[in-house]
Amino acid sequence: MKIDQSQISSTRFMYTIAFFLQSSALLTAFLSSITEHDSWIPVLIGGVLCIPLILVYRSLMVNFPENTLLGMLDTVYGPVVGKILGVGYVWFFLTLSALNLTDLGDFTKITVLTETPSMILAIFCVLVVVWAVRHGVKVVTRYSALFTITEFFIVFISTLLLFDKIDLKNFLPMFQLEPIKYIHSTHIIATIPIGELVVLLMLTPSVKLSRKTATKCWFLGVGMGMITLLVVLMRDIAVLGNTMRMFALPGLVTMRLIHLGESLSRVEILFAVALMMLLFFKVAVLCYVSTIAIAQMFKTKKYKNLALIVGIFVVYYGTILYPNNVEHVVISQEMMPFFWGIFEIVIPILTLVIAKIRKLPKKQPEKQKQKQEVQHAWDGS
Amino acid sequence: MITKGKRIVALLLIFMMLPGLLSGCWDSREIDKLFIVTGIAIDATDDPDQVDVTMQIGKERKGEAGLGEAQTGGSSTIVLNTVNDTIMGAIREFNRNSNRKLLLQHNPIRLFGIEVAEHGVKKHIDLFLRDQQARLEVPVAIVEGRAADVLTGTLDQDPLSGMFVAGLLEDLSKVSVELQVRMLDFVSRLLQETVAPMMPIIAVVGEEDKKEIKTVGMGIFKGDKLVGRLDNDQSLGYIWAMGDVSQFNVKVQEGIDKAILHVSKLKTKREVTISDDGVVKVKLSMEGGASIAEMEGFGNMTPQNLIPHLKDLAQEEMKQTVTEAFQISQGLNADMLAISATLEQRHPKKWEKIKDRWDEIYPTIELTVDANLKILGTGQIIQSLEMEEAMK
Structure with a gap:
């Protein structure tokens, strides 16, 4: 079921993956408080160990090109189990x-707008996100692409300075x-930035990709x-040394030391x-995915009307998730990865394995396919 | 198509939002509502649970437009002082009793009175690490006597004494980074437990109306407590041992003959070895280029003999200075050269075995110092006047 009719190019999808990971640069404190100055090692190991996981995501996209993740679950597990898992994913x-x-709200409050309540920041952010979601993927x-390259540039310049x-x-x-x-x-790296890429499987019908x-x-x-x-991470370790583990936002402290x-x-x-x-862009993609997922659960194509509701829900949901930053770090280190x-x-992985065993998705018989093509041609004329 | 009704509702909504969105920033802070802090001094009080906090505020200059440099009368600073059980408590008290808020972001220096440093500074630095306004690259220093004296005194050198001290330390950092200790550097050493944090010591000297600020050496900490010090000459031994010194002078003397050698770009290689039974040996090899800056005497020498002779004297002087500084730190059992950190980095397994006995091992470390200077020039003249006279 294709809810959003708009399409994006494969290049744009590639940059979406890149910035989705880049946005986790804020969360390096999750690692530095555990592996301290060796935190770059789990990133390297995590990156290598996650190659099979990336292959699983790619295979699911290639094998089910017309389905979102929720559609894949329906196809593989059947409507009942598929829907139950779908509800879980909507919550996720x-x-x-x-x-x-x-x-985003907390970070903006700490760094730039210290007096502004984070709720106000979240509301304004969500208003723009909702506007974007309503216009599609x-x-x-x-x-x-622009923001991925900008982040590259900032990281490069800051390292140089x-x-x-x-x-x-x-x-x-x-x-x-x-x-x-x-x-x-390594588990944190695998689940928090890399594993979160699973949300991009919801974009599958909007991007046409060959296997290659x-x-x-x-x-x-x-x-x-x-x-x-x-x-x-390596820049922060090299500059901050053993003090890195103390800071909630090591990257910010490192950048503060630039003095030319x-x-x-x-x-x-x-x-x-x-x-x-x-x-902001990560939130936009996540809100879009949430909206599409909810629309699919309710079998409606009018997802635009849902965008604002999802936005408002997300703002309030954020306020009750954890009481303070310490809880956030502890939950992110100890519970979330599991x-x-x-x-x-x-x-x-289970979905891909079952799909392979059940030889899903079933290919349409050639005759039926030809018939459909004739029908399309007839409709077109 | 948007209907006329919807358009009117949208316009009304926009008009209602405009006053909120365009009327200014939530976080606006006008300069006339701020006190820009140009120095913070922390001193001890008779009550160990209290802390004496002094803040120097730079006054903005009020002048008439078009008159060039603003004319001001009276002092250029405001000094706020209070005693509280925490530094945050003191800041709140300052803010409560003023129509302006303290702005710490541009504070260029944090000073600790010697008594506070001796009792331990750990409990006084949490705010400077935690607060978003307080920056970690700000230098720290100990003041001989009360730290507040630096901020309250009228100095000949600069009316904004906080800015002056920061500038002084900034200039010293161009000689060696070890002479300017930032809050981050201090905390980094503090976290290493076996390494002794260092902090420059400054003093206010001179008569009431002609006060001056001078650097008088480096303070050596054990943990967060000041346990000893190096004077300015001994501090040279410390920075030479740490290496990466841009420029400095070495004074050599032989009887009544004396010379000053200007050394540039000193590099120090460190070799730390540890035997299986835990005997630690350190070898420091210093290398740099030198030129003769000033000379007096040596009339009995020829230029060919003079250069290697001066080189030997300077090398010997450097070795002695480094050894003397190291022996002081051994006497205090405070690892100011961060030898334990080198051991941990290069011999982590052996370090694990000896780290609990570090306090026993440190005073027994054998230090070997090598110095290798290359005399690169003699300045505009080759011989001293005494040598010229002797040649006649």
């Missing part, structure tokens, strides 16, 4: 939207922590995103703007 999408919206992802403050000794000693810590961090293009899009997109994350003579300092606003931009793992790793 809404929770992710609310979490990221809250992150084309508008939601329109600036993905911090060059004199980089101390490579801060990476030493390597591999000296308990193995469980590396596993813990799909592989290219997924791997280049994930590659760009992971490289950004890795560089940001009297004229160029206090450039952390660049980092703040870049992250706000990326988080919960999210079900939606991001277990169900997609």
Whole structure:
């Protein structure tokens, strides 16, 4: 069932994957408090270990080109189990939207608008998001390339400006922590930024991908995103050293240290703007996906009317998710990787395996296909 | 198509929203409602649970337009002082009793009185790490006596003494980064437990109406407590041992003959070894280029003999200074050269075995210092006047 009729190019989809990962640069504190100066290692291991997961997502997109993720579940598990899992995914999408919206509000409040209530920030953000969602996937992802490249540029420039403050000794000693810590961090990397890409399976009918293009899009997109994350993390470790684990937003503290003579300092606003931009787009994609998912659950194509309701729900849902930042970090480190793992790793792999066993999706018989084509041609004339 | 009714409703909604959206920023802070903090001083009080907080505020200059530099009367600063149990409590008190809010973002220096430093600074720095306004790249320093004296005194050097101290430390950082300790650097060493944090010490000297601020050395901490100090000459030993020194002078003396050598770009290589039974040896190899800056005497020497002789004297002087500084730190059992950090980074497994005994091991470390200077020039003249006279 195709709800949004608009289409996006494979390149735009690739940049959407990249910025989706880049927007997690805010969350490096989840890792640094566990694996400290070795936090870059889980990113590298996580990136490599997640290649099979990326292949699963790609295969699902290629095998079910006309279905969203919820459609795939219906096809593979049947209408009852498919719907039950679908409800779970709707909750997952809404929770992710609310979490990221809250992150965006909190971050903006900390860095730029300290007196403004985060609720006001969230409401204004959601108003723009709703407007974008109503115009379809084309508008939601329109600036993905621009913002991905902007983030690349900011990361590159900031690393260059911090060059004199980089101390490579801060990476030493390597591999000296308990193995469980590396596993813990790798699990977080696998589930929080990489696994969240499962939401993009909801865009499947809006992007036409051949097997080859799909592989290219997924791997280049994930590659760009992971490289950004890795560089940001390595830059922060090299500059902050052992103090990195103390900070809630290490990237912001690092950017604050940029000091080029009297004229160029206090450039952390660049980092703040870049992250706000990326988080805003992540929230936009998540709200779009949530809206499409709800529309599909209720079998309606009038998803535009749902966008505002989803937006308002997400704003209020965000306020009750966790009471403070400490709870957020603890939940993100200890609970979410397990919960999210079900939606991001277990169900997609199971779906692909069952689809292969059941040889789904069933190809239409050639005669019926030809008949449909004649019918289309007849309708067209 | 949008109907006329909808269009009117939309317009009305827009008009209703305009006053809220265009009437200014929620977070607006006008300069006439702010006190821009140019220095913070933390001092001890008789009550150990209380802290004496002093803040220097730069006054904005009020002048008539078109008159060039603004004319001001009276002091250029306002000094706020209070005693409270926390620094945040003091800030709240300042804000409560004023029609302006304190702006910490541009505060260029944080000063600790020597008594506070001796009792421990840990409990006084949480706010500076936590508060979004308080930046971590701001330098910190200890003041001989009360830190408030730096901010309250009228200085000949600069009316804004907080800015002056920050500028002074900034200039020193161009000689060696170790001479300017930022809050981040201090905390980084504090977190390493076995490494001794360092902090520059400044003092207010001179008569009441002619006060001056001077750097008098470096404070050595054990944990968060000041346990000892190096004077300015001994501090050179510390920065030479740490390496990466841009420029400095070495004074050499032999009887009544003396010379100053200007050394540039000193690099120090560090080699730390640890035996299986936990004996730690450190070898420091210093390398740099030098030129003769000033010379007096040496009339009995030829130019060919003088250069290697001065080189030997300077190298010996540097070795002695580094060794002396290191011995002071060994006496205090405070690892100011961060040898334990080097051990942890390069020999992590051996470090794990000895780290609990570090306080026993540190005073026994054997230090070897090598210095290798290359004399690159003698300035505009080759010989001293005494040497010229001796040649006649």
